[in-house]
Amino acid sequence: MEETKWVISEEHNKERLDKAIVKLHGEWSRTIIQEWAKEGRIEVNGKAAKSNHKVQSGDEVVVYPKEPEEIDIVPENIPLGILYEDDDVIVVNKPRGMVVHPAPGHPGGTLVNALMYHCKDLSGINGEIRPGIVHRIDKDTSGVLVAAKNDKAHEHLSRQLKDKKTERIYKTIVHGNIPHEHGTIDAPIGRDPMDRQKMTVTDKNAKDAVTHFNVIERFGNYTFLECRLETGRTHQIRVHLQYIGHAVAGDPKYGHRNTLPINGQALHAARLGFVHPSKEEYMEWEAPMPEDMDGLLDDLRKKS
Numbered sequence: 001m002e003e004t005k006w007v008i009s010e011e012h013n014k015e016r017l018d019k020a021i022v023k024l025h026g027e028w029s030r031t032i033i034q035e036w037a038k039e040g041r042i043e044v045n046g047k048a049a050k051s052n053h054k055v056q057s058g059d060e061v062v063v064y065p066k067e068p069e070e071i072d073i074v075p076e077n078i079p080l081g082i083l084y085e086d087d088d089v090i091v092v093n094k095p096r097g098m099v100v101h102p103a104p105g106h107p108g109g110t111l112v113n114a115l116m117y118h119c120k121d122l123s124g125i126n127g128e129i130r131p132g133i134v135h136r137i138d139k140d141t142s143g144v145l146v147a148a149k150n151d152k153a154h155e156h157l158s159r160q161l162k163d164k165k166t167e168r169i170y171k172t173i174v175h176g177n178i179p180h181e182h183g184t185i186d187a188p189i190g191r192d193p194m195d196r197q198k199m200t201v202t203d204k205n206a207k208d209a210v211t212h213f214n215v216i217e218r219f220g221n222y223t224f225l226e227c228r229l230e231t232g233r234t235h236q237i238r239v240h241l242q243y244i245g246h247a248v249a250g251d252p253k254y255g256h257r258n259t260l261p262i263n264g265q266a267l268h269a270a271r272l273g274f275v276h277p278s279k280e281e282y283m284e285w286e287a288p289m290p291e292d293m294d295g296l297l298d299d300l301r302k303k304s
Contacts, residue, residue: 002065003062003063003064004025004062004063004065004196004197005060005061005062005063005196006021006024006060006061006194006195006196006197007058007059007061007194007195008020008055008056008057008058008059008060008061009057010057011257012024012055012057013055013056013057014054014055014056015054015055016051016052016053016054016055017033017042017044017049017050017051017052017054017055017061018030018034018037018051018052020055020061021033021042021061021063023252023253024061024195024197024198025063025197028065029106033051034051035066036063036064036065036066037049037050037051038051039066041063041064041066042061042062042063042064043061043062043064044059044060044061045059045060046060073102073112073113073116073131074108074113074116075116075117076108076109076113076114076116076117077114077117078113078114078117079114080114080115080118081093081094081095081287082118083144083285083287084283084285087149087150087278088148088149088150088152088153088276088277089146089147089148089149089153089157089276090115090118090132090146090147090149091144091145091146091272091285092111092115092145092146092147093142093143093144093145093287093288094111094137094141094142094143094144094145094269095142095290096139096140096141096142096263096290096292097139097140097264098110098111098139099111099139100112100133100136100137100139100145101133111147112131112132112133115131115132115147116131119132119147119149121149121150122147122148122149123147123148123149123151123153123154132147132148132149132154133147134146134147134148134157134158134161135157135232137269138235138238138265138267140252140263140264141170141264141265141267141268141269142267142268142269142287142290142293143170143268143269143270143287144269144270144271144272144285145269145272146274148277152277153277153278156277157274157277160274161232164230165274165275166272166273167228167271167272167273167274167284168228168229168232168269168271168272168273169226169227169228169269169270169271169272170226170227170228170229170237170267170268170269170270171216171224171225171226171227171267171268171270171293172224172225172227172237172241172248172249172265172266172267173225173248173249173250173260173266173293173296173297173300174222174223174225174241174246174247174248174249175221175222175246175248175249175255175256175259176221176222176245177218177220177222177223178213178218178223178225178246180215181214181215182213182214182215183213184210184211184212185209185211185212185213185240185241185244186208186210187201187209187240187243188201188202188203188206188207188208188209189201189202189207189209189233189234189235189236189239189240190202190204190205190206190207191205197253198235198253198254199233199234199235199236199239200239201239201240201243207231207233208231209231209233209236209239209240210229210230210231211227211228211229211230211231211236211237211240211241212227212228213225213226213227213228214226217297217301218304219300219301219303219304220303220304222249222260222300223246224297224300226270227241235253235254238251238253238254238255238265238267239254241254242254242255248265248266248267249262249265249266249296250262250263250264250265250266251264251265251266252264252265261296262292262293262296263292266292266293266296268287268289268290268293269287270286270287271284271285271286271287272284273285
């Protein structure tokens, strides 16, 4: 696997190396990082470092990941919030904190493990690790997601995503008071050269990215937004809102240190719509707001 590099920012100054890497990467477990450190796979400023090493801002950290072992996906009887299901697709409401597909550090407990238990067949276009997965939402983003049960349905849905014909509406709580009722963020997104696990607005090796937003409610220091994705880049809404100075509340990767009490970013995939692969008619589903975000909104209303 390709090495991963970071330059430690002030945010992680004097933090344990293993804890800092967990926050910077997001998909490696602390246990795996500690194992790699014992094997000499983690360097700080060119020298092998122990997992309890305290990093300093400006340090260059390099991780040489171990080649992942083949993951045998085990079907798991995990409850699914099924919104719709037929022979072609299954639409679910993914809870916050659930990883979509297995990866090093997350071999089980994922949405794919749950789907493998529930569904007899899933499309094989994305391989054994991501069967049926047409699009992803981040681990700590909740909401509507569709999986394909056969290759024909998968190709049909993927084409709609590519042609910008799906409807994807998110709701989010962001820092600051956005003065405009609505707006469009049209800014290309690519890998952050300083942190390969983050995305950023850049002109280098970037893809076009467009997010439309409408203000639902204002609370002084916070704003409740509805966002519509025109494109679907990695972390798009989180990156775009940070770019305009209104980071998503609770976002551990792109947000503020002092934020609202929520475990992960306050971002919810509220609505998904597409033309059904076999019925050839437009269909749409909504996922209710998760309790933690509803609770935050109630608290903000009481204080404003």
